[in-house]
Amino acid sequence: MNLGRLARLGLAGAVAVALTACSHVATEDRYHSKAQVVRFTECGKLEALRRFEKALFKVGFVREVVRKENPVPFELVEHLSGGEPVLVEFRKSDFKALGARGSDPYREAVNRYKISACEEPGGELFVIVVRHDPDSADQFLGARMTEALGGSGCQWRAIAPARELGFYSDTTEDDLLRHIRRGQCSAYARQ
């Protein structure tokens, strides 16, 4: 056998075995089909959104890196202030102890929500949360909005129970962002 080829095979084998051995702990990260939408009323939209994002971090959510350079603290606000629409992934990990020694002692369960803001031409602001578990999306938004806007004079309301918003199964994230760019937020709320 050609020596160069042998060398490549050896390297490939080493990398493959190492990658397999180093695979990360199992996570639950699939998205399915549901979303929840809320609408803000009687308040400054940017301030309401800023409070909402702040509330997420306060309860221990982190977000995936959105931009490598010049990161901003409030991505959803940034979008409404003239930036491109984004679907920001917020997640919170819960580590369940398995009691194993000498191997992986934890199982990591990741709570993930993808969130975007959408403003209609008339000025109404919607917050869209995409989540595999619709009931959880409902509760998540309710709890976070209450935390964020309590005592602020801001009002918000859910457009419909999340389980009734079944658009996401055949809608890609790009589709969603395209609609948001056009200000077509109610289209989701009516479905």
Added chain:
Amino acid sequence: MQRIRQAVTAALVLGVLGVFGGGCTRYAYTRVFLHGEVEDEDGRPVPFAVVRVGEMESISDDNGHYRFLYLASCLRGSAGVQGVQTPDLEGYAPGFKPAIVGYHLDTIEVVGGGTCPADTDKYLRLSLVRAPKE
């Protein structure tokens, strides 16, 4: 020819190490609670700084406090666990230079080497330096 021989030898060694587990030094995970304050050169808190650990981002609160919870890999050497693999801590805020700092997490010392702790609490101040005005 000499180079090819060296490449073949290196590849075979790597392959053997991979097959027998030495190629991957991950031993176990430790649950890391990384937290602290973002502050300026004078020790004043910097609120709403973007703080990054690996692919995770958070922001400092009104008092400059930040926190992360993540799993880190313990590294195994010939004499037991020798260290914990940690992503750098990065901080960004308008008017300040970006800051990137590495940090060390202790393992538990036992006879014949170290062992991976189940949990690690790490407090770390992140100091940001003002950028010169242009």
